[in-house]
Amino acid sequence: MENTSASSSTPALALKDVRKEFGGIVAIENFNLDIARGEVVALVGDNGAGKSTLIKIIAGMYQPTSGEIRLGGEPVHFTDASQSQAKGVQVVYQDLALADSQSVYMNLFLGREKTRGPFGMLDRSGMIAETEKLVRDLDVRIPSASSVIRDLSGGQRQGVAIARATHWAKNLVLMDEPTAALGVAETAKVEDIIQGLKARNLAILIISHSLDQVFRLSDRICVLRRGKQIGVRETKNTDKNEIVSMITGLSN
Template sequence: MTLTPSAAETAATTSTPPLRLKGIHKNFGGVVAIKTFDLEVRAGEIVALVGDNGAGKSTLVKIISGLYQPSDGEIWLNGEQVHFRDASDARAKGVEVVYQDLALVEDQPVYMNMFLGRELTKGPLRTLDRKGMAKQTQELVDTLDVRIPSAKATLSDLSGGQRQGIAICRATHWASSLVLMDEPTAALGVAETAKVEEVILKLKARGAAVLIVSHNMDQVFRIADRVSVLRRGTQVATRNLADTSHNEVVAMITGLAS
């Protein structure tokens, strides 16, 4: 993703959306987790997915990322309908996920975490290209302004916010279509949350399509362009943040909206 901010703004209104969900339904036996869900996420846009515990948010993320298959409905990426068999299939199509628990390796350097499972090699013996991985990692963290001592720093020496920033950088590096985030700042304090939000906004400026699950309404209104509300597996509404309020969104989440 190398779009400039101005190009990202143009793409958001003129290009085929990186993600389109049509009539997504998911049941586990006799339990309906998601009834019917429709959504588009455009390039250079952040869409927040909100709802109470058990509303179906994480289930939807797992469907988009290939961990679950929908019982019905369609997933379209960049104008092409896709059928993911598993998470690796989704990653191969350019879908990356940032989870709260990060899925990083504490005792490895930052650059090895960036290329975890996708390590660069060189020469006939296919030895690890540590220099190349470190160089690419440093370039990306510099671009997204993730402040770490070095791409060669050990992950365990970094703060929670820095680690989350690395997880977001990794997703950005490999995502060609979409970045999904499931409560990426839930375990962080106020200052570190603000730093991570800056990185997320930089993704938007580069033209990324971002779908973020968040329970933090203040965060939703700070960084998202639109919000989609789930309640007990039902999509209540999707709103432009500029056209709604905290109170209205909370009322939709709780079922108090008229």
């Protein structure tokens, strides 16, 4: 019988003493963090603090100089992003990486197209049906699964990018400034979608420059400064003044 209590207590992501050097320059110094399923952790810090570098290490784009990464308790050693994706890690970037001339459903299945029959014909109806169910479940409001990406608003495009990540993620979604280019109304909609990911029991690590957003979305806040982990705070037990002090190194 499966030990559900043990499996449920195992972090979706565990980083232990992760360090990254570029030509002798330390970009990330002995970073430690666990993220549980159904938890949103915000990663904050000034430009150059190492936030995006850390995301790229987890995603397999960079390899750590030392330290250990575990997914669901299993040690992993990624040498490229495809390996992390195969383990259920998905990344949502500010630039989205969507194919503007393609439909929503083709973007969702890009590189993983569903086929049918002995000749491997594209199963367009199957992909459309699966896309429509996903965007409905996540409340991503688009005209249809067949809509072309370039015809969508910024918020709708970001919703599609998050839906794609959600569809393929088994463990973890990494988000690097997912609403930086959006207006207030579209940001609110995307935040609703992100909150909905918690109900799907995914672990979420999000980079955001907006402390208002961080306090709305996160369960915990992790602060980086010049590659060093300054501390981790439960969102409900801290405030913006403390987080700003940790980011800047200056007391208020």
